[in-house]
Every structure is written in structure tokens, then in C-alpha cells.
Amino acid sequence: MKLEGAGLTRVRPFVLMATVVIPALLRKLTNGQDRVTASGRNLGQVVADLERQFPGLREHLVEDDELKPSVAVSIDGEMGMAGVLEPVRENSEIFFIPAIGGG
Amino acid sequence: MANKVIVETTINGDPVELLCEPRQSLLEVLRDVLELTGSKEGCLTGDCGACTVVIDGRPVCSCLMLGVEAAGKNVSTIEGLATGAALHVLQRKFLEHASLQCGICTPGFLMSAKALLDRNPNPTEAEIRYALAGNLCRCTGYDKIVRAVTDAAATMAGRSSRTAHGGAVPAETASGMVSEMLAKGEDK
């Protein structure tokens, strides 16, 4: 923490807390909770934290260190095109959704 | 022993002598022997009209006719609709009214529409729809096709030319080389 001059500088938190909405069929792994908080600067770190809190969750979301091909992610209403590298902001709302295609 | 037969016919006004097997349809002959690929294959059973040509004034599904049957006949294909570099009114109207999306059915529609207007220069909407019911389009829902044919009929008969969305020709469609060329095309 830094003190600058007479006041305190706002310092970025070391750990960012985001809200993750859990897909319905995975709520059995989160004690029935549909919304949980997790920390991380990017999606990969968030998933790692989810796994720490709720063992068994990760394998439904990530495979070979990347989002599973059938899983897409929406963060604050935008599609997370960077996969596990997608940056996460403080208070981001993260949804894992099925990857769907059009015609 | 040779399989092929010599066929003498007229294609788009030109005398043509070609070689084909008796089992080849006229569509196949046009596309694969004469390299006139404007007529399209959609179903090979005469249901979609993408292969429509005009033979002695009648629209015909070329997939239902044998190449050898073209002997002695006058065959008109899409390649002969324009006069040199001048588009036929129907072609111009299809472009102005945006009556094509993928365009695969367009040659067939143009030939059917030409045959219609040649025999009925002032068709009602119902008559147009009836005459074109043998041509399938999956992209447009037919709305803009019918408008284009209606507008072409009016233009060819010397009645006032309407644009796609009713009103004078807007400046933006009048500019540009393509549009200039369309405007110069002769009304047939």
C-alpha cells in the first residue's frame, strides 16, 4: 500500500472478485447455489478458483487448458473471445453458455 | 462403335452443330458440351425450373428434354437474353428491384418471365404468379421477383416506369457506371 502526499492513493486490489452464474446442471457441485463469487484476473484464474471452492467443476468447463469447444462465455454481456485469457474486471458477471451456431 | 450423335440446332439465334450421347439431357448438353452454364441444375425432375430455356416460344425444363431432341429447334437460353452489352428490361428490373439474393434461380425466372411477357404483355399479378409457379426460389419469397416482372411489363408496353419503392429514380441508383449502362439498355 502506498501513501502519497496527504491522502491515500486508491490501489487496485490484488485479487479481483467476480460473480459467476453456474449452469443449472452444475449446481449440484456448488451446493445448489446458482451464483458464486470467484477471484482471478482472467477467466482461467477464475475457473481455477472455482475448482478450489467446488472440486469437480473445472472439468465441465475447461479441457486441455482452454475452454471446452462446447462452452462459450459471456462477460458483462459481451462474448469472451480470448477464452481462458479473457480479462475479468472487478464485479464482472460471468455466464458459461453452450456454444451455438447459426445457419 | 461411337456412342455420340451429331445434333444440328439453333442456340440463341446461332446455328450450332454439336456431338452428344443420346442419354444426355438438353441441360447437360448446354452446360457440359456447349459450356453454356447459365442454365442451372436444381432437381433434374422438372420441379424447380432452374434449367428453364425457351424452345420455339415455350418455356421448357431442359432437364426433361434430351439433347438430341433439340435438333431443328430454336433454343433460347439466358446467355441470349441481353443484346450484346445491353441488358433486357427484365434483367434491368431484376437488378433494380433486388429480385435476386443467391441468384441461382434467376436465369430460369428470367426465361419464364420472358416467355410470359412475349405471349401476354399485360399480365395481372395472379397471371404472373401462375406463370412463374414452375420456378422455385428459396431466397426471396418471390415478392421482389413479381414486382420486377410487373414493372418490366409496364416498361415494355411503354407505360410509366415505376421504381422498386414507387417514386422517381433516386439519385443514388442513377449514378455509377453500372446504372448508366442499365439506363442505356434498349427496351425490347
Place this chain on the structure above:
Amino acid sequence: MAASTTNGFKVIGTRPIRHDGVDKVTGRAKYGADYAFPGMLHGKVLRSPHAHANIKSIKIDKALALPGVKAIVTADDLPKLPDKMEAAGEQAINLNHLSMNILARGKALYDGHAIAAVAATSSHIADEALRLIEVEYEPLAPVMTVEDGMKPGATILLPTLRNKEDGPDKETNVAAHLQFKRGDVAEGFKQADYVVEREFKTAMVHQGYIEPHNAIGIYNADGHATIYCSTQGSFVVRSLSAAVLGISEGKIKVVPAEIGGGFGGKTTVYLEPLAVLLSQKTGHPVKMTMTRAEVLRATGPTSGSTIRCKMGATKDGKLVAAQCWLAYEAGGFPGSPVGAGAMTILAPYNIPNILVDAYDVVVNRPKTAAYRAPGASNAAMASETVLDELAEKCGIDPLDIRLINGSHEGTPQTVGPPFKRIGLIETIEAIKNGEHYKSRLTGPNRGRGVASGFWFNVGLQSSATINIHTDGTVSLVIGSVDIGGTRAAQAMIAAEVLGVDVNDVRPTIADTDSIGHTDVTGGSRTCFATGWAVYEAAQDCIRQLKERAAKLWEKKPDEVVFENGMLSPAQPGGDLKPMSIKQIAPRLARTGGPIVGRATINARAVGPAFATICVDVEVDPDTGKTQILRATIAQDVGKAIHPAYVEGQMQGGTAQGIGWALNEEYFYDDRGILRNTGLLDYRMPTCLDLPPIETLIVEVPTPGHPLGIRGVGEVSIVPPPAAVANAIYHAVGVRMTELPMSPSRLLKAILKKRAAGETQAAAAD
């Protein structure tokens, strides 16, 4: 910096002649089947005559001996691929299943499943050769419906298929179960004054593109191959063909020909890898096309489905709960669009308590492929007709009940994230305030129906390059195949930003070697994402143009402005004259060389769309035939770049939806053989079946998109089947729960209702 003036757009919103238009109306445009190459052979595919069978042996020697036959291939000539999901553009794909769909391995899974492929000197000889291939089949019982596939003890199609819930030891035909939940539906239904619950069945239907599939494979001795084909995604063809053939993507170049319709059905591969394989075996180019029968039997129709939908409302029309159960036919391999069906079925409405269960079920039908808003039309048939019943029970106008409950910015989607700014309400109001809805419909057996629908759009990757030539004209290179007029819209965007005449922009759709990666033309993404890349590439040009003007004027680039297509000094006055691109173009060489602007995008923003449709019908009570008297569709398109082609998308989807509603279906007999393999009996709407289709363009811009564009190509197909069903109810008083509502089905329902009425009347006497 925006290139448009404060007066609004100069090019965007106008209706120029499309750049490829003259080629298309003269027959010059080259579609895939129009290409020919020296020494070219013709390929044909042998297809299973059984819906479900083990393949015991395949003998090709007699066929190979036929003069003119040059090569025959089976699945043994393809590498065996891993049985896992891989990312492929829009969605995940199991490459093993894809390969087995292209050539069957061990089992035939549907009538028409590809068994072997032949290359010969003519297509007729290839056809004869097919008859000489001897295949020994062991027929198995066909599984033709989701019910048959899901029941205990069902015949299993894929012995290795498992789903997560049943675990690793249970053989199953259910490939996946998805669920979406919010709130508590049991509690929610308790609050309802009215509850309607119905079960629906929809038949399998095909995209119906007029152009059958085609591919030409040219394999070179250096190991490189070129594919010419009609496809919605040249990069998809490249990556999937490479995977199926077991070669690296970099060895394949795909040249996209003009395409005669796709609607999602041409976003995968069938013939392309076979054409390359046969070319490799023969050393000649090999051309393959499908007949219409092959297209219907063996490409990718969309799922038939069983859907149960239960919705509850309070008496003032407020929806309090909804529960849906969807099971979709995947075909011989997993991958139906049931997930999208589940995610769209309730999308137009703000409902606090929902539970949606969705099942992907393999059956002995062709492997389904995307069809315009895949999964959503089936789903809307259920929810939009149930809602119509609820409106009637509440005594509320069907458009008003949609206004009461309609989704808007902030409404949570079924899949979770809240909507950003969307235009559903605007489309409902457009219909409500429109001339059609206000007009009175009079006459017996006539009725009016409305429905709304939703479809996402995908963003994904697009690339664009813009070259400025020495005469100031512009060439625009993109990778998005044009199936509906998008190349004109892309040229218009470039023209708008650069301030040049739209006819001075030449758009080219490039092959996979000549443009950066570009995802499919589909998913309502082309104008949205490629248009975005074009916009950014044009901005890149402007940056470079400013640098050149600065050089000429001996200023710094930030002292130059670009506005209305003109470069001028930021400080007006002095004797420096503003220059257009045409004026500076001859001087590019001396100021640094050619200008090439470029941009790529992997879109994050989403531009989903809603549509609302109103149809008037007249039913002939003696034949059950329904005539569409009038149809009006309102759709939120964000920003219509070329309004005529936007209208075209709205009209085309409406027409397909009407066909889906009234006539189109796959007829399989009890052996699982497809009986309507032609366009006479797979009955799509003709010109005579449709009225003019009125369009109301609504523009609610997509937040985050530089032009506000929304996905426009798909949603129009979603509400029509339900709207027609609602109209039929209001015409003759029968609630149809099965698609299509063909004359025979509707007549049966009408007669049943009449008989029930007579029985009641007799009972009352």
C-alpha cells in the same frame, strides 16, 4: 473519427445495384457446378439403401473393372479420427462423427448414408459403377423418432455414445441433456390464474436451397490441393477437409464459387474431402455434384422435434412461470440444435420462474445441419401458440400480452446474461400500429395470427483488406461468401467511410490464401462482423491517407482532417486545397507507395434480433388447404445498410417459415426409407402460394457496433409457423400442435372438431 457527415449517411441506407448483379442476371456468374478443368473426372457416391445396418463387407473389383472408372474409395482410405469435440468456427464438432458421416465406417446410420465414392471419366459411367459395387449389409431395426430413441431398451445407434448424466457405462441414444433454470416453477405456477400446457410435434424439414452441393478437388503432386465449391465458409471447408483427410490445413486452398443458397446447410462438408481424395488417387481434378435426391436424403436437414410447453399467467396477462421440455432429432450423429431451441423458446418474455430441459437424441435420419436460426422455429411454434391461448383466456389482445411481458434491456435471458439494448417491443408496436393489423379481416374461415421470435447473432472472426488504386478507385477484399447481397453492403460501408462512390468500390470474395481467416457466412454475422472489419479497414486507410496528405502539405498527420471524403488542413485558410481520394491517389507512389488498409476482428459485441409477424389466412374447410392472404413482418435490424437486401432477408425467412408451417416434411416409411426425395413431394412454397410479403424495418442500433448493425439473416424464419397456427385457430377454431399443418392434417382436425360438436349437440338434445 466518423466519416459520415452530420447530415447522416450518404451511401448506407441507399439501394445501389449490387456489384455482382450483371453477372447473375446474364448467367455469367460461376457457381461451383459451373467450373470445369482439363482432364477432369466425375465422382459419384454410393449410398446406403438401409436406415440402420451393419456393413459386413464392400467389394469394389467389379466396379473398378468397368472401363472409364479410375478410382474407388471407402472409409478405409480415410484416417480414423479422435472421438472428441473440437472447436470449428461457430461451434464444437466431433471429427470422428464428421468423418463417418462423409464415408460410413462399419455402420450405415440412415437411408442415403455415404458408403463409397467413385471417380470415372463421365458421371454416367460413375453411376453405372455404383451399381457394380457389392455391399453386404446386416439390416438393423431403425429408430426413427425421439420417443423411440429415448425409451428404455431402445436399439442403440452408436455403441460408444455416452452422456454425462447416465455415466460411462450406459449405452444411450441421448447425446446430451441441457437445462436452464431460474426461480421456482412450482411456486410460480401456483400464482397463475391460467395455465396452458401442450405437446407439439414438428417434422424434419430441409433448407431447400435450389443449388445442390458441389465440389471440385484438385490434388497436386506436391501435396497441395485446391477445392472449388459452393460453400458458406471457405475456411470451414479448409479446416474440416484437412482434418478428415489427415493433412495439414496449409496444404489446402479453398476457392469459394458463387453459392446458390445455403441457409446453414452449406456450413459443413460432404463432397469436398471426397473430391480431394479421389483426385489424389487418380491424379486428375475430380468434380462431384449431388442430385436433389441425395441432397434430401443425405445432407443436413434440421430436426424434427417433440416439445412440451407449459406457461402460466395471472389474469391480467402477466407471465409467472414457464416449463419446457424439448427433444430434437440429431440424426445419425449427435448435434441437433436443441440447445438453441431451449435458449430461444422463452427469449421474448420476461418470466421470473423458468425450467427448460433439452435433449439431443440420435435417430436413423441424416445428421442434422444448421437451418436458419437452427432450433428456434420449432421452439417458437410451441411457446408462441401457448401464449396465444393464454392471451385468449385472459381476454387480452395477443400483441398486448407480448407488450406486457416483452423482453427489453436488462431482461435476463434464459441462458443467463441480461439483454443489452434490443428492439422486440419496437417490432411488436410496428405491427400493432401498422396498416395490416389495423385492417379488418372479414369473411368465413379467415383468421389472423401473430407471433414473435428471437435469434442470436454470432460475432466471430472476419478480415478485410482495402487497396487504394492509382486512379482513386478502391478494391475491397473480404472472405465472406455472398449468399444474399452482402458484398454490396460491404462495398457500401467502405464507400461511406472513405467518402467515395459505391461504384468505385470493387468487392472481391477471396480464396483462403488471399484473405485473412473469416468465419462462415451464416449465424447472422456477415454484415455485423465483416462489415465491422471493413469499417475498421477503411479507418486504417484514412489514417494512412492523412499521413500522405501531411507529407504533401509539409504538416504533421494530426494537422490533417478527413471529412466527407476530403482531406483538408485542420487549420483552414492558406492556399492548401482539400483533396479527395481520387485527387491524392496519383501521388501515393511519391509519398510512400501504395495504400493498403486492413483490419481483423473477433467480435465481442452481440447484436441479437427479434421479429414479429402478422399473417392472415383463409382455410378451405372441405380440403384443409390454407391460403396465406396477407403477411407482414417487422424486424429489428439495427441498421439497414442496403435496405432492399435486408427486406429480402425478412421476406425469404418468412417464406421458408410458411413452407415449414404448411407443407414441408420428411416422409419416412416404416423401414426408415425417405419417400419424398424430390421437390414435387418435398413441397416448398411456389410463387402462387404466397402473397406479397410486407416488411417493416425497425432500427434499434446494437450497442458497441460502429454502425449499429444487428444480425439480420435468420430471425425472420422463427415466428411464421406459430403465427400461421394462431391464424388457423382464429379461422376455423382448431389448435394445431403438429407441423406441418398440411391439408390432410388440418382437415382431420376440422372434421374431428365438427364431430365433437355434433356429438355435443346430439347429447344436448
